[in-house]
Amino acid sequence: MRIMTASDASRRFSAVLDDAEHGETIVVTRGGRRIAVISPASAANGAALTAFGRRWAGRLDDDFATDVAAARDATELDEDPWAGA
Structure with missing residues (x-):
């Protein structure tokens, strides 16, 4: 597991994703606090x-499809949420 600052992770984001793709877990910090963990996806x-x-x-009840649609x-x-960013 590697620890890096948010600024460094931002500058090297492509390399961070490459590292995660190859099995490494990266802990991202800001102001000395852990704010995120980037790890390989299953x-x-x-x-x-x-x-x-x-x-x-x-075995599912008749309302299952309705429940899934409501959750979606x-x-x-x-x-x-990205508009104007």
């Missing part, structure tokens, strides 16, 4: 989600 390919769906097939709608933003 190499999931959807097999676990497919297996989950098969295990639960036929609740997480959508009304405006672009």
Whole structure:
């Protein structure tokens, strides 16, 4: 695990992502406090989600699709958070 300041991580962001891609975890600090951890993403390919769906097939209630749609709608933003950035 490597520790670097937010300023350094910003300047070297592409290299930080390359390091994470190759298995390294980077702790980002600001003012001496940990503010973020950048680590390798899991190499999931959807097999676990497919297996989950098969295990639960036929056992979900009739409102499941409605619940999923409501959860998705609740997480959508009304405006672009990056607009004007």
